[in-house]
Amino acid sequence: MVAVLAALSPGQVTFFAVYGWTLALWxxxxxxxxxxxxxxxVGSDLETLVERGDAKDDRGHAVAATSNGRGSGGSSDDAPKPPPRLLTWQGMVEDCVSSGLIRCMLFDLSAIKDNRDTLRSMAELGSLMVWYFMCDRTSLFNAGEKSYSRDVFAFLFLVLTAVAFGSSNQLIKAPVLLARQQTEEWKGWMQVLFLLYHYFEAREIYNAIRIFIAAYVWMTGFGNFSYYYKTGDYCVGRFAQMMWRLNFLVFVVCLVMRNSYMLYYICPMHTIYTVLVYACLGIAAHWNQHNGLLAVKMVLALVFVLVFWDIKGVFYFVWKPLTWLVGYDDPRKDDNDVLYEWFFRSSLDRFVWIYGMLCAWAHPHASALLTLIDNLPAVNRALVRSAVLSAVAVVGYFWYVHVYCLxxxxxxxxxxxxxWIPITLYMVVRNMTPTLRLHHLRLYGWLGCITLETYIGQFHVWLKTEIADGQPKALLELLPGYPLLNFAAVTAGYVYVSYRLFLLTNSLKNAAVPHSNDTLLLRNVIVMAVVGAGLYFATYALLDMFVY
Known part of the structure; x- marks a missing residue:
């Protein structure tokens, strides 16, 4: 037992202890x-008898209906709960102690009963993390070698696309430019190619993968700008929910697998660009109503990028104190620059999030232009679309020859x-006609909803890293000697686990991160931070005294 504990980090021991306790509470x-x-x-049967006048007590007297029973709506569970009291130190402490998390930890049966759904989600999340650990950090499953076959790679993608066309080609209500269903579909098919690239180590499409990641970052700028610009909702709760969505799962995985945050570089990349979009629109929000002032914001964002990334010394100066967060040292390589990975990954797409905001800003005008083209006489409409597609073909050809093939x-x-060039060309072609805008492939859209979970999960339940902070150099083998059957079996489990993690992340987000109650949000943050830090340091102290 001591040897097992010695091989684990304090974070891992903390997780397994919390998992066991959560499982018991659930x-x-x-x-x-x-x-x-x-x-x-039994109570409902008694109420039926009372209503009929047949119920009697032990002495034979008739039992009268009262308003205290649960069935009559008088349950204390239905009474409104008082708001958190964080205005004073005493009120803050009392409210934190009365939170559901603390009460469950102290084995308050009423709290345990009321928080069954949350405990179930936590227990399932913990079980899936145990599966992560078993697949990647134990010898229960073999590690297979990667091998690339262009034929197999293309076959798998084309078959999946054919299935998507045949079984999930759906219509949306109106031919909207860049509708949500369309962008989810876009994310889905890119994610499939991105994952196959890693599984087969298809190095020949490296440049395409770079474009796909840029498109994800473009969507971060486009989607967040669209939301803030239309709703004006800059509340802390909504921002906190975004941070939870991007970082909760990766935080838990880093804890369980003893990995650095930067191993999953997509998460910090999307986080920083989400923060930048929020800052760009949230600071001096009243400027957003004036095109000239909003243009000034865009220029300032561009200047910020030029100073922050193009002057490498500035980037390193700012991030060096946060090396513990964004530093990464590949154990299989000799490299002393732990900030290089963060600088390299984030600098590749440092401009495209701004282009995403510009596209969102211009979206109403582009939609109006498409409507104008759609309403032209048939001959004129065909001529305009032909001219646009011809221009797309010419630009695409020169970009492919002079840039993509580098x-x-x-x-x-x-x-x-x-x-931004291939991203723009794809958007133009994909939205050229109302028919194209009306249709979307739901299968790819569904996969697009779980891109974060499939990205993180590929490291541990599809591929294998085998060591802390290691890159996924091997394949997870459930059926040794049968590569295609193994691919099918592993992929089925991997996608299912990813989907469950997507649902669990959202379920726990709703329980922990309220959208419109900043006081409750602050209470929850304090409780989670104090409990988490307390458990970690207590575990560290015990391990230091008795194990290490």
Whole structure:
């Protein structure tokens, strides 16, 4: 036992201890709710007798209906809960102690019963993290070698696309430019190619993968700008929910797998660009109503990028104190610059999030232009669309020949300044006609909803890293000797686990991060931070005294 604990980090020991306790609390909650359901059945039978006038007590007297029973709506569970009291130190402490998390930890049966759904989500999340650990950090499953076949790679993608066309080609209500269903579809098919690139180590499409990642970042700028610009909702709760969505799962995985945050570089990239979009529109929000002032904001964002990324010394000066967060040292390589990975990854797409905001800003005008083209006489409409598609073909050809076909290092140098070109060309072609805008492939749209979970999960339940902070150099093998059957089996489990994690992340977000109650949000943040830090340091102290 001591040897096992010595091989684990304090964070891992903390996780497994919390997982065991959560599992026990969930089982207790299920038992309590089962017992309550039995009492409710008996109570409902009694109420029926009371209504008929047939119920009597032990002395034979008639039982009168009262307003105190649960069935009559008088349950204390239905009473409105008082708001959190964080205005004073005493009120803050009292409110934190009375939170559901603390009460469950102290084995308050009422709290355990009321928080059954949350405990169930936590227990399932913990179980899936145990599966992550078993697949990647134990010898239960073999590690297979990667091998690339262009034929197999293309076959798998084309078959999936054919299935998507045949079984999930759906219509939306109106031919909207860049509708949500369309952008989710876009994310979905890019994610499939991105994952296959890693599984087969298809190095020949490296440049395409760079474009796909740029498109994800473009969507961060486009989607967040659209939301803030239309709604004016800059509340802390909504921003906190975005941070939860981007970072909760990766935080738990880093804890369980003993990995650095930067191993999953997509998460910090989207986080920083989400923060920048929020800052760009949230600061001096009244400027957003005036095109001239909003244009000034865009220029200032561009200047910020030029100073922050193009002057490397500024970037390193700002991020060096946060090396513990964004530093990364690949154990399989000799590299002393732990900030290089963060600088390299984030600088590749440092401009495209601004282009995403510009596209969102211009979206109403582009939509009006498309409507104008759609309403032209048939001959004129065909001529305009032909001219646009011809221009797209010419630009695409020159971009492909002079940019896309560059060797890896040369392409990386050109990518930040040219990634907007293929993104724009795709948008133009995909939205050229109302028919194209009306249709979307739901299968790819569904996969697009779980891109974050599939991105993180690929490291551990599809591929194998095998060591802390290691890159996924091997394949997870459930069926050794049968590569295609193994691919099918592993992929099915991997996608299912990713989907469950997507649902669990959202479920726990709703429980922990309220949208419109900043006081409750502050209370929850304090409780989670104090409890988490307390458990971690207590575990560290115990391990230091008795194990290490």
């Amino acid at each position: 089982l207790v909650a299920e038992f309590l709710n089962w017992r309550r359901s039995q009492y409710e059945v 060797p890896k290092l040369e392409y990386n140098a050109a990518h930040p300044y040219t990634s």
